[in-house]
Amino acid sequence: MIELVKLSKTFSTADGQVEALKDISLRIEDGDVFGIIGLSGAGKSTLVRCINLLERPTEGHILVDGRDLTALSSRELRKARKSIGMIFQGFHLLMQRTALENVCFPLELAGVKRAEARRRALELLELVELPDKAGAYPVQLSGGPKQRVAIARALASEPRVLLCDEATSALDPKTTRAILELLRKLNRELGVTLVIITHEMRVVEQICSRVAILDGGEIQETGPVSEVFSNPRSEAGRRLVLPEGEKIHVLPENRLVRLVFDGAAATEPIVASLAARQGILLNILSADTHAIGGKTFGSMVLGLPQDETEAARALLYLREIPGLTVEEVTDYVF
Amino acid sequence: MFSEGELELLQKIISQGLLQALGETLLMTFVPTILAFVIGLPLGILLVTGDEKGIRPLPRWLMKLLHFIINILRSVPFLILLIVVLPLSRALVGTTVGTRAILVPLVVAAFPFVARLVETSIREVDPGVVEAAQSMGASTFQIIWKVLIPEARPALIANFMVALITIFGYGAMSGAVGGGGIGRIAVNYGYNRYKPLVMYFAVILLVILVQLFQSAGNVLVKKADKRIR
Ligand SMILES: Nc1ncnc2c1ncn2[C@@H]1O[C@H](COP(=O)(O)OP(=O)(O)O)[C@@H](O)[C@H]1O
Numbered sequence: 001m002i003e004l005v006k007l008s009k010t011f012s013t014a015d016g017q018v019e020a021l022k023d024i025s026l027r028i029e030d031g032d033v034f035g036i037i038g039l040s041g042a043g044k045s046t047l048v049r050c051i052n053l054l055e056r057p058t059e060g061h062i063l064v065d066g067r068d069l070t071a072l073s074s075r076e077l078r079k080a081r082k083s084i085g086m087i088f089q090g091f092h093l094l095m096q097r098t099a100l101e102n103v104c105f106p107l108e109l110a111g112v113k114r115a116e117a118r119r120r121a122l123e124l125l126e127l128v129e130l131p132d133k134a135g136a137y138p139v140q141l142s143g144g145p146k147q148r149v150a151i152a153r154a155l156a157s158e159p160r161v162l163l164c165d166e167a168t169s170a171l172d173p174k175t176t177r178a179i180l181e182l183l184r185k186l187n188r189e190l191g192v193t194l195v196i197i198t199h200e201m202r203v204v205e206q207i208c209s210r211v212a213i214l215d216g217g218e219i220q221e222t223g224p225v226s227e228v229f230s231n232p233r234s235e236a237g238r239r240l241v242l243p244e245g246e247k248i249h250v251l252p253e254n255r256l257v258r259l260v261f262d263g264a265a266a267t268e269p270i271v272a273s274l275a276a277r278q279g280i281l282l283n284i285l286s287a288d289t290h291a292i293g294g295k296t297f298g299s300m301v302l303g304l305p306q307d308e309t310e311a312a313r314a315l316l317y318l319r320e321i322p323g324l325t326v327e328e329v330t331d332y333v334f
Numbered sequence: 335m336f337s338e339g340e341l342e343l344l345q346k347i348i349s350q351g352l353l354q355a356l357g358e359t360l361l362m363t364f365v366p367t368i369l370a371f372v373i374g375l376p377l378g379i380l381l382v383t384g385d386e387k388g389i390r391p392l393p394r395w396l397m398k399l400l401h402f403i404i405n406i407l408r409s410v411p412f413l414i415l416l417i418v419v420l421p422l423s424r425a426l427v428g429t430t431v432g433t434r435a436i437l438v439p440l441v442v443a444a445f446p447f448v449a450r451l452v453e454t455s456i457r458e459v460d461p462g463v464v465e466a467a468q469s470m471g472a473s474t475f476q477i478i479w480k481v482l483i484p485e486a487r488p489a490l491i492a493n494f495m496v497a498l499i500t501i502f503g504y505g506a507m508s509g510a511v512g513g514g515g516i517g518r519i520a521v522n523y524g525y526n527r528y529k530p531l532v533m534y535f536a537v538i539l540l541v542i543l544v545q546l547f548q549s550a551g552n553v554l555v556k557k558a559d560k561r562i563r
């Protein structure tokens with residue numbers, strides 16, 4: 001199990017301090033496929049690099065199976081890293097080594113004998129479904145096979161965890177699916193915990209069971225993928241799930257109105273009183289209102305009834321209310 | 335165009351001293367280049383790994399000092415360095431004349447140059463690959479030995495040839511101040527005794543040698559670099 005405890009990372013640059021991570025606490029269970037999603041610059045890479053201490057956090061602790069990595073000596077840390085594999089967007093293969101020799105690399109580091117290393121490397125290439133490319137140099141391989149070699153290499157030291165930093169972001173959709181399929185297989189068959197860093201929803205949807213949304217260096221929300229994606233509670237979550245600019249057309253036969261509250265009118269009584277006094281039912285499609293000192297500010301989008309006369313009556317009623325701006329809209333954005 | 339005597343002289347030089355001169359030239363080229371790499375390779379690697387953002391940062395003052403020394407040595411013209419270093423030659427090889435004495439200033443002149451060449455070659459290695467190695471728990475030594483040097487190998491070979499040709503030129507120059515080899519033939523006969531035929535012969539020989547080194551280098555680099563399909 002990986003536990004991140006109150007992790008913060010501040011970079012000092014020429015232009016001042018950059019707070020890349022702010023007070024991150026996260027728990028990733030063994031055997032889980034955990035997604036960390038966020039826009040570019042959210043701090044995803046910094047976060048994942050903190051997990052194996054390629055980046056040392058300014059504050060906080062990383063506990064792997066209860067052991068605090070930040071407290072280890074450099075020798076112990078190197079040993080601990082062997083149980084945390086990592087793959088990258090740019091593959092980072094050794095360009096002067098063949099695929100097989102690349103997979104042998106971590107085995108050489110561990111002092112495994114040459115013949116034994118090659119045997120194990122071949123097995124690993126078979127595991128990633130790439131046995132016929134053993135003698136190829138990286139330059140002769142395209143993205144998908146390169147990432148497979150990188151995966152085989154990362155698995156050579158039999159890690160319990162595999163960190164994947166945008167591992168499919170350089171690949172086309174078809175190759176992406178195939179690589180994610182492979183990762184899922186490794187998770188199921190070897191029980192490797194996967195930490196999937198990505199900016200793409202579909203990657204999380206395809207293989208993750210849990211997800212954390214990272215924005216501005218902070219975890220905005222975390223939970224099962226189905227929950228977070230169907231009902232994002234955070235602003236960042238909504239922006240990710242329903243990206244800006246994407247118009248959502250609802251019930252084209254319904255007319256829509258946007259109400260803007262300037263503090264004079266109250267929210268609930270409007271919809272409730274329309275129903276009670278006029279017998280007109282309105283559908284609240286979105287609301288972004290704040291009650292400040294008993295007054296309401298913000299806006300709300302309502303769907304008018306299909307019946308034209310009812311719709312006209314509702315509009316008339318709404319326009320009578322002081323402190324409320326009413327405008328008809330054709331579509332809306334969350 | 336050339337006098338009868340000159341032609342005879344050339345024949346005499348070719349039959350008697352040429353082989354030895356060629357041997358001296360090759361010795362004065364390869365030995366200092368190799369020695370310059372023995373010093374310059376670790377130094378050049380240190381300049382990268384000891385960097386503030388390197389894999390094993392060293393104290394800032396130490397790095398500054400190293401860069402300073404290298405820059406100083408590199409800014410002294412070779413002929414002047416050669417004279418300045420002669421006392422060191424006496425101490426190290428017991429003489430200040432001849433091929434052996436020239437080896438010392440050649441190495442002193444070449445190792446800072448080689449260190450810079452190595453530094454550039456090593457900096458070309460993709461930092462991502464180094465990071466991947468770190469993520470696999472590689473030690474600093476393992477990263478140097480198994481990642482930096484092998485990944486930079488084509489650039490290192492190419493730069494070995496650059497160093498070789500530069501040192502070859504220094505060696506020929508040293509013919510003016512007591513160094514041996516083909517350079518001395520050119521200086522002695524061409525300049526001191528004014529025998530242009532001999533001088534041209536020596537110069538052409540030098541040019542041919544440089545071409546040979548260069549071509550051999552290109553072939554080696556091409557063979558070594560697996561990034562070329
Ligand atoms: N080594 C560094 N030095 C200074 N700032 C950095 C460094 N690494 C990352 N940052 C900054 O931290 C923020 C998060 O970066 P990163 O973790 O790479 O985001 P992501 O992977 O989500 O795109 C960015 O603002 C970036 O500029």
Ligand SMILES: [Mg+2]
Pocket residue numbers: 044045046166
């Ligand atoms: Mg990133």
